[in-house]
Amino acid sequence: MSKAPVRREYWNAPAMGWWERSYLPEILRGLSITGGVFMRNMGRWITGRKGALTTYYPEETRPDYAARNRGKHVLTQRPDGSPQCIACNLCATVCPAKVIEIEAGFDPADTAHPKFPVRFEIDYSRCVFCGMCVEACPEDAIRMVKEVPSFPGGDRRHMWLTLDELLTWNPQKDVAKPYPPKPGAPG
Amino acid sequence: MQDLVVAIVFISYAIGVLMTFGLVLTWVERKQGAVMSDRIGANRAYLRIPFTQVKLVWWGLFHGLADGMKMLLKEDWKPASYDKLAYALAPWVTFAPVLLVFAVIPFGGTLRPAELFSGFPSIAAWFGDRTYPLQIATLDAGLLIVFAFGGITIIGAMLAGWSSSNKFSLLGALRAGSQMISYELIMGLTVLGLILVYGTVDLRNIAQQQSGVVLGFLPAWGVFYQPFAAILFLTAAIAENKRIPFDLPEAESELIAGYFTEYSAMKMGLFMFAEFIEIAIVAALFTTLFLGGYNLPFMTDDGFTLPGGRTIALSHGGVLLTQVIVFLVKVFIMCSFQILVRWSLPRFRYDQLLRFAWKFMFPLALVNMCVTVLIVWAVRS
Numbered sequence: 001m002s003k004a005p006v007r008r009e010y011w012n013a014p015a016m017g018w019w020e021r022s023y024l025p026e027i028l029r030g031l032s033i034t035g036g037v038f039m040r041n042m043g044r045w046i047t048g049r050k051g052a053l054t055t056y057y058p059e060e061t062r063p064d065y066a067a068r069n070r071g072k073h074v075l076t077q078r079p080d081g082s083p084q085c086i087a088c089n090l091c092a093t094v095c096p097a098k099v100i101e102i103e104a105g106f107d108p109a110d111t112a113h114p115k116f117p118v119r120f121e122i123d124y125s126r127c128v129f130c131g132m133c134v135e136a137c138p139e140d141a142i143r144m145v146k147e148v149p150s151f152p153g154g155d156r157r158h159m160w161l162t163l164d165e166l167l168t169w170n171p172q173k174d175v176a177k178p179y180p181p182k183p184g185a186p187g
Numbered sequence: 188m189q190d191l192v193v194a195i196v197f198i199s200y201a202i203g204v205l206m207t208f209g210l211v212l213t214w215v216e217r218k219q220g221a222v223m224s225d226r227i228g229a230n231r232a233y234l235r236i237p238f239t240q241v242k243l244v245w246w247g248l249f250h251g252l253a254d255g256m257k258m259l260l261k262e263d264w265k266p267a268s269y270d271k272l273a274y275a276l277a278p279w280v281t282f283a284p285v286l287l288v289f290a291v292i293p294f295g296g297t298l299r300p301a302e303l304f305s306g307f308p309s310i311a312a313w314f315g316d317r318t319y320p321l322q323i324a325t326l327d328a329g330l331l332i333v334f335a336f337g338g339i340t341i342i343g344a345m346l347a348g349w350s351s352s353n354k355f356s357l358l359g360a361l362r363a364g365s366q367m368i369s370y371e372l373i374m375g376l377t378v379l380g381l382i383l384v385y386g387t388v389d390l391r392n393i394a395q396q397q398s399g400v401v402l403g404f405l406p407a408w409g410v411f412y413q414p415f416a417a418i419l420f421l422t423a424a425i426a427e428n429k430r431i432p433f434d435l436p437e438a439e440s441e442l443i444a445g446y447f448t449e450y451s452a453m454k455m456g457l458f459m460f461a462e463f464i465e466i467a468i469v470a471a472l473f474t475t476l477f478l479g480g481y482n483l484p485f486m487t488d489d490g491f492t493l494p495g496g497r498t499i500a501l502s503h504g505g506v507l508l509t510q511v512i513v514f515l516v517k518v519f520i521m522c523s524f525q526i527l528v529r530w531s532l533p534r535f536r537y538d539q540l541l542r543f544a545w546k547f548m549f550p551l552a553l554v555n556m557c558v559t560v561l562i563v564w565a566v567r568s
Contacts (some may be wrong), residue, residue, distance in 0.1 A: 023547070024418070027532065034531040038223045045222070053225045 058152045069146040070131045073122055073161065074169035076141055083167060085141035087117045091133035099123040100133060120166060124149055125159040145169065193300070193319050201289050201323055204515070208467035209460050210251045212522055216463075218247065219523065220530045258456035266351055266449045273350035278450065278457035281343030284336035285461045285468055291329040292471050293391045295321030295481050295510040302503040321481075321511070322391055329390035330382070333472060334375060337427065340461075341367045344429075344436065344446050347458070351449030359445025362537065363429060363436035369544040370426040370433075376552035377416040377423065380559035381476055384412050394480030398487075406484035409477035415555045417477045419548055424469040425525060426544070428462065432532040435540055470521030471514075478517050481510040 020026055041051030055062050065071065076084045087104035103119035110116070133142050151159045214229075221228025230247035243249070265274070298321055300314035326332060341364060348360020385393050399407040410417045426433035437445030447458045474480060485491050486509070491499040501509065535543065 031527060031531050034223050035527055037225070038219065038527070041222045041225060051222060051225075052227045054227045056227065 094136040261452040270350035277347035284339040293322040330388040348446035397479040481514040
């Protein structure tokens with residue numbers, strides 16, 4: 001004798017009464033919800049407000065990135081505006097995606113930091129935004145700000161960030177390291 | 188000769204309206220869907236005025252043009268083995284009947300050219316006292332023609348699926364066949380009640396009978412005589428048009444693109460275009476049958492006659508223009524409602540679809556018809 005199969009009872013079995021089962025009222029309710037959203041948003045558009053959650057990227061960027069968001073790279077600067085970077089290539093070495101290219105220059109007049117970057121470029125088409133370059137930097141020369149880079153374009157060569165763009169960071173508070181005064185300068 | 192001129196004007200108007208609706212509805216579908224879900228929608232395509240930097244974006248209205256260009260310029264790829272004749276024929280068998288249905292739909296009142304051109308005596312004299320109803324083919328059998336041509340579109344879907352020798356296509360075609368035949372039946376049954384009420388299948392006559400007012404304030408529209416039939420008809424018509432929630436024949440997640448999987452470029456574009464024009468056709472049919480066609484309440488051939496006894500006189504041209512615009516606005520609102528349905532409701536499962544047709548809508552349509560018969564019998568006797 002075989003037992004009849006026990007039908008499993010689900011804790012979330014749909015509990016529908018005859019009102020839901022009669023189908024049409026619920027359909028009308030759904031349509032009125034979506035139609036209401038349409039009316040609300042359309043009213044906003046017509047009265048000159050924005051009726052969508054979408055950010056109109058790249059013309060618009062969201063202001064609400066988290067404070068710790070790893071976005072665009074910046075190079076910190078010394079008080080005279082030169083990059084704090086000493087072209088040690090540690091960031092380029094640690095970079096898992098190998099996107100940083102540095103060409104070093106030599107300045108014998110600057111005895112404290114004779115090496116400086118002539119070319120410092122980051123390829124954002126390959127960058128994975130891991131932040132390891134920031135951790136590797138011994139000079140606090142490279143950082144990541146919360147704003148994301150803006151590179152929409154038809155060409156992948158537009159996705160390289162060059163030195164002059166990396167040096168556009170203009171912090172409100174001066175967070176640059178104190179710089180050893182040049183020989184002969186007061187203080 | 189005069190008839191020919193008028194016929195050519197009407198036909199070009201009808202084709203122009205349908206093509207415009209087809210193009211604009213692609214845009215409306217995107218934008219309305221976007222606004223309904225808090226998005227912006229397609230808004231990047233633009234036309235640049237030559238030799239200037241002025242870019243006309245116009246809320247993305249040109250995306251339809253861009254799509255059309257893309258479809259015209261794409262490679263017309265064909266499957267390795269297919270039935271050449273049927274494969275080439277299928278898009279047109281789907282597309283042409285959709286356009287032809289509009290021939291029997293009245294899009295305005297009666298045109299009296301002599302009165303319209305009263306400022307130009309020569310033209311007025313040439314037309315004499317001829318009158319033309321604003322309808323391409325003034326046929327007694329209007330509603331039957333609609334169903335006849337509606338039936339031909341099934342053949343288009345079946346041909347497309349069978350001829351492209353692809354299992355997805357074949358499955359889609361079979362689904363399309365059984366679905367469209369089931370829902371065609373329901374459409375016919377619901378309209379039967381309407382025929383009983385109006386006593387005719389002539390769409391022009393049906394539209395004229397809806398021009399009055401019942402109970403002093405309610406326009407004598409079919410939707411107030413046959414509310415259930417209106418809902419059932421609209422549902423069946425959306426199913427007939429194979430759109431979400433009834434898009435089983437072309438369900439992407441199951442059948443790629445269903446019966447037109449193997450079509451590319453403009454042939455596929457024709458299927459899409461036929462679908463969008465059919466939205467407008469369904470809306471026009473619904474407007475004619477249930478929403479009074481080109482009639483506004485309290486409107487006569489001379490202008491408006493408001494309940495208080497006041498009249499607003501309109502010239503013949505003004506009346507015609509009002510009627511044509513009223514018809515277009517009603518059609519557009521119905522199109523918009525269909526798109527609302529398309530963006531709101533989830534797709535049926537296939538067994539649910541057929542069960543819905545045969546166990547839910549079919550009995551309801553029968554009940555509706557029986558009740559209508561009883562009421563009409565009671566009223567007439």
